[in-house]
Amino acid sequence: MLNKPFAVLMMAAALLLSACDKTSETYPVTGEQCGPEDPVKTLDATDCDILPAGV
Numbered sequence: 001m002l003n004k005p006f007a008v009l010m011m012a013a014a015l016l017l018s019a020c021d022k023t024s025e026t027y028p029v030t031g032e033q034c035g036p037e038d039p040v041k042t043l044d045a046t047d048c049d050i051l052p053a054g055v
């Protein structure tokens with residue numbers, strides 16, 4: 001049988017994953033409409049480099 005903390009963790013994970021709707025036409029935090037000329041559509045993984053500490 002599942003213990004209570006594990007069940008709570010699974011419910012929280014299900015809630016967070018259900019909030020990740022990839023078919024939505026609005027941004028999840030602001031609720032603003034997505035558009036074809038949004039600058040975030042041109043971002044690449046190399047735009048988000050994380051420099052190591054001490055550099």
